[in-house]
Amino acid sequence: MSVNSKLVSVIKFALLLAIAFGLLAFAFRGVDVGRILREMLHANMFWVAISVIPSIVALVSRAYRWNLLIESSGYSSPLHKTTYSLMVGYFANLAFPRLGEVTRCGALSRSESIPFNVLLGTVIVERVVDVVSLLLCLVLACILEFKRLGNFLLGNIVDPVVKKVHFLRSPLIVAALIASVIVVIFTIRYLNIKKKESGKESKLGGFINGLINGLKSVANLKRPWLFILHSVIIWFLYYLSMYLSFFAFPFTSSLGLSAALFLLVAGGFAMSAPVQGGIGVYHLLVSQGLMLYGISQQQGLTFATLVHTLSLLTVVVFGVASFVLLFSANRRKQIETEKTVYEQIDS
Helix, strand or coil: CCHHHHHHHHHHHHHHHHHHHHHHHHHCCCCCHHHHHHHHHCCCHHHHHHHHHHHHHHHHHHHHHHHHHHHHCCCCCCHHHHHHHHHHHHHHCCCCCCHHHHHHHHHHHHHHCCCHHHHHHHHHHHHHHHHHHHHHHHHHHHHHCHHHHHHHHHHHHHHHHHHHHHHHCCHHHHHHHHHHHHHHHHHHHHHHHHHHHHCCCCHHHHHHHHHHHHHHHHCCCCCHHHHHHHHHHHHHHHHHHHHHHHHHCCCCCCCCHHHHHHHHHHHHHHHCCCCHHHCCHHHHHHHHHHHCCCCCHHHHHHHHHHHHHHHHHHHHHHHHHHHHHHHHHHHHHHHHHHHHHHHHHHC
C-alpha cells in the first residue's frame, strides 16, 4: 500500500469516527451522562448476562448459514474456522464500516484455500437475505405498532431520505450516475471481448466470474430449508436478546414483545449506518424509539448505551479471541503441511 493510500485510509477512518462521535454527542445533548453511568452500574446483571447468550448463539448460527452457501459453491469449511473468520470480520467493522465483509472472506480464503471472490459472492447473498429479513421485521412491527412506528420512521428515516432524494434530482448528479453505469457496462464487455480474443481470462474477468458463482450459491443450495431455518433463528435470537435486555432496568421491564420487535428494527437500521459499530446512530434511534413508549430520554439513552456496549464488548472479546485461534489453527496447518512434504522427500 502506497503512502497516499495509507493517508486516505487514515483520513477516512478519522472522518467516520468523527461523524460517529458527533452523532453520539448529539444523542447525549442536554442529559446527565454521570447519572446514565450510575444507572448502568445498577442494572440487573443477571438479565444483562442472560441477554448476551442469544447474541452469541446467533453468531454460530450465522456461521453455519454461511457454510451452507459455501457448500453450495462447491467448497467446504469447518464450522469453527467459519465462526472465527466471521468474528474477525465483525471486529474489523469497528475500524471501517463494511470492511468486515472483505476481512472475513480474506481470513477464510487464506485458511481454507477457498477463492476470495466466491466467498465475497456468498457474503453478498447473506447481506441481501439480512436486508429482506429486516424489512420483514419492519412490516411485522408496522402491523403491531402501526402508529408508533409510523411516527418514528417519518421523523428519523423518511424525512432524511427525502432530503437526499432532492439532492439527487440535480441534473449533474443524475448524469454522473448514468455515465458511471455506462462505463462499467462497456468495461465488462471489453474484458469479455479481450478474453475471447486471447483465449485467456483477465484477472478482473476472473474475479467477476467468481463473484457471480458465489451469488449463484443461493440457487444451488443443497438444503434450502435449513438455510431458511437458520435465517429465522438468527433474527429470532436477536429479538430474544433485545426482549431479555428489558429486564435489566425497572423502567423497561414492563415493555412487551411488540416493543422488543420495534426496537430490533430501530437498532437494525442504526447498525446499518456507515459509521463504526453504529456508534451514535444506535444510541439516537433506540432512545428515540423508547421515548415513544413513555420512557424518558435519559432512561432511553441508559438502555441504548448498555445494549450497545454489550454488543461492542462481545465483538471485541470474541473478535480478538477468534483472530488468535484462527492464526494458531493456520500455523498448525502450515507446520503439518511442511512436515508431510519433508517426509515425502525423505522417503
